[in-house]
Amino acid sequence: MTIGIAVIGAGIMGADHARIVAEDLPGASLRVICDMDAARARGLADRLGAADAVTDPEAAIVRADIDAVIVASPDPTHAPLTLACIRMGKPVLCEKPLSPSPDECVAVMRAEAAAGRRLVQVGFMRRFDAAYGEMRRALTEGRLGRALMMHNLHRNVATPAADFTGAMAITNSAPHEFDIARHVLGTEITGITACQPRRSDALVAPVVMVLDTADGQVVTVEVNNNAAYGYDVRAELVGETASLSLATPARTRLDGGLASSTAYDADWRGRFAAAYAAQDRAFLHFAATGDFPEGGASAWDGYAAAQVAATGVRALAEGGRMPVALIAKPEFYA
Numbered sequence: 416m417t418i419g420i421a422v423i424g425a426g427i428m429g430a431d432h433a434r435i436v437a438e439d440l441p442g443a444s445l446r447v448i449c450d451m452d453a454a455r456a457r458g459l460a461d462r463l464g465a466a467d468a469v470t471d472p473e474a475a476i477v478r479a480d481i482d483a484v485i486v487a488s489p490d491p492t493h494a495p496l497t498l499a500c501i502r503m504g505k506p507v508l509c510e511k512p513l514s515p516s517p518d519e520c521v522a523v524m525r526a527e528a529a530a531g532r533r534l535v536q537v538g539f540m541r542r543f544d545a546a547y548g549e550m551r552r553a554l555t556e557g558r559l560g561r562a563l564m565m566h567n568l569h570r571n572v573a574t575p576a577a578d579f580t581g582a583m584a585i586t587n588s589a590p591h592e593f594d595i596a597r598h599v600l601g602t603e604i605t606g607i608t609a610c611q612p613r614r615s616d617a618l619v620a621p622v623v624m625v626l627d628t629a630d631g632q633v634v635t636v637e638v639n640n641n642a643a644y645g646y647d648v649r650a651e652l653v654g655e656t657a658s659l660s661l662a663t664p665a666r667t668r669l670d671g672g673l674a675s676s677t678a679y680d681a682d683w684r685g686r687f688a689a690a691y692a693a694q695d696r697a698f699l700h701f702a703a704t705g706d707f708p709e710g711g712a713s714a715w716d717g718y719a720a721a722q723v724a725a726t727g728v729r730a731l732a733e734g735g736r737m738p739v740a741l742i743a744k745p746e747f748y749a
């Protein structure tokens with residue numbers, strides 16, 4: 416059985432998902448690329464052998480030859496397009512964030528529950544990264560003792576757009592950190608503080624956050640979207656008896672000129688290539704069988720990250736710790 420896939424959004428992530436579907440997903444057929452920019456959609460479709468390039472996402476979703484959809488368009492379109500997929504009963508892999516608005520995430524959860532079956536996977540690909548997987552296992556297998564703290568660093572070379580703001584660092588980049596902390600620690604985030612150092616130029620400065628969890632752990636997060644030197648994601652999980660850090664992802668080391676060095680990727684596609692491929696494989700299996708991927712991110716996970724982010728934006732603007740008020744977890748996601 417072949418699953419016909421439409422990819423909505425032909426930007427960095429849409430192109431990467433489309434490439435994975437076309438080249439790395441036996442059982443999937445890349446049928447439609449959709450983008451507001453018709454030439455960009457056509458270019459990507461031609462490069463990857465997709466038959467059709469369109470500009471209307473809803474028209475792509477309703478097509479009879481489309482069984483599942485990958486949404487990788489701009490953040491504010493994620494929830495409306497996910498809802499359109501639910502209306503059609505089509506499984507959707509929605510890039511993070513599910514929405515910058517927690518209320519929209521609630522609307523997605525309601526629609527999914529009303530449909531009566533799981534249809535929404537959120538693209539928190541780190542859940543499929545081997546290193547974070549080992550971190551989670553070390554904790555659940557008791558090798559670290561009780562978890563006390565998690566320290567997370569998230570650095571990009573530069574912001575994707577010049578008008579990127581500190582609030583966007585929290586709603587667009589930091590949700591990866593909120594989600595992986597929830598996933599590794601197996602608990603919810605209950606409070607957040609946020610602040611920024613001052614830069615000497617007009618670029619958006621790093622955002623530093625301190626989170627507390629329902630189980631009494633403390634999580635620190637630095638998101639620096641203008642780190643300049645490379646894509647650098649670090650994490651350390653500190654338990655009562657041992658501590659585990661992600662090792663540097665470099666595959667090689669250069670020794671020469673009286674120095675030793677390793678290279679950074681320019682962005683997340685290299686560092687998390689295997690995680691994206693594993694995530695998309697899990698989505699294909701979900702689309703084919705209806706079985707939600709073990710450890711995958713659900714609409715509830717998308718909502719929880721969005722609520723932490725929205726609260727973090729307020730904490731950054733107003734100062735001080737803000738409690739994160741989650742709605743009760745719907746039975747549907749138990």
Ligand code: ISE
Pocket residue numbers: 569570571587588591683
């Ligand atoms: C960016 O916003 C993303 O979407 C990527 O998934 C992430 O890895 C990156 O660091 C973010 O800044």
